[in-house]
Amino acid sequence: MTTIAVLGNGRVGGNLADALTRAGHQVTVAGRAPGTAAAAARTARIVINATPGDSSLERLAALRDELRGKILVDVSNATVDGPDGLPADLLYPGSSLAEQLQEALPETPVVKTLNTMLFPVMTAPAMLTQTPSVFLSGEDPQAKQAVRELLVDLGWREGWITDLGGIRTARATEAAILFVPHVIRSRGFAPFAISVAV
Template sequence: MTTIAVLGNGRVGGNLATALTRAGHEVTVADRAPGATAAAARTAQIVINATPGASSLDRLVALREELRDKILVDVSNATVDGPDGLPADLIYRGSSLAEQLQEALPDTRVVKTLNTMLYAVMTAPAALTQPPTAFLSGQDPQAKQVARGLLEDLGWHQEWITDLGGIETARAAEAAILFVPHVIRSSGFAPFAISIAR
């Protein structure tokens, strides 16, 4: 059992918290109250960032001490929304939220994953008609191995997980969010994920 703090209690955070609790982990979901967020991060072994990507950097930098020596699993995308509320552009062009977090939090081991799919797929990948792909980006091999274990607990098969390499590879995974509005407009709001076919 691992102690996990999920920062963000929306659809993504709530979905992950429920599934990880069901898998046997001790999970705390932190709301927006600064004290609650800091306390949850301080006592957790792993922190999952499921806060809105546009404000994630400021929120997490404020938790620098609480996140020291922790694994931070970042599942958010930092985007500028269009008039319809769907992602229209990336905030960190030529970079990524994960890279910005790693640079701002050098004593935290950041791993990017689960950001290339609609939230329902994060905890039910086998529900799709073909295997999806979950990508891992991060500097620390051990942290990525821990994240891989969490993915397995969420129903991801090993062969569905692709380690892209260092944290700089997160910019490619984060750019995949720009597919989302076009797919939704074309096919409706049904669960889907980016998949590498071999």
């Protein structure tokens, strides 16, 4: 059992919190109320960022002391939305939210994952008819191993998990969010994920 704080209680955060609780972890969810994120992060070993990507950097940078020495799992994408509310561009072109977080939180290993799919797939990858892929980006091997174990708890098979390397590789997976609005317009709001066929 791992103590986990999920920052963000929307669809993504709630979905992850429920699944991780069912997997036997001790999970605390922090919403928008002042102080709840700090309290949750202070007592957790792993903190999951499921806050809106366009405000994540400011929110988490304010928790620098509480996040020191914790593993930060970043599942958000920082985008500029179009008129229809869907992602239209990247907030950090030439970089990524994960890189920005790692720079702002040098004593907190950041691991990027679960950001290349619609949220239901995060906790039920076997729901898809094709084998999905999930990616890891981060500098700390031990942190990535801990996150890999969480992914397995969420139903991801080892062969579906690809370690892309350092945190800089997160800019590639974050850019994949730009596929999402086009896929939704083409196929509707049905669960999907990126899959690497080999």
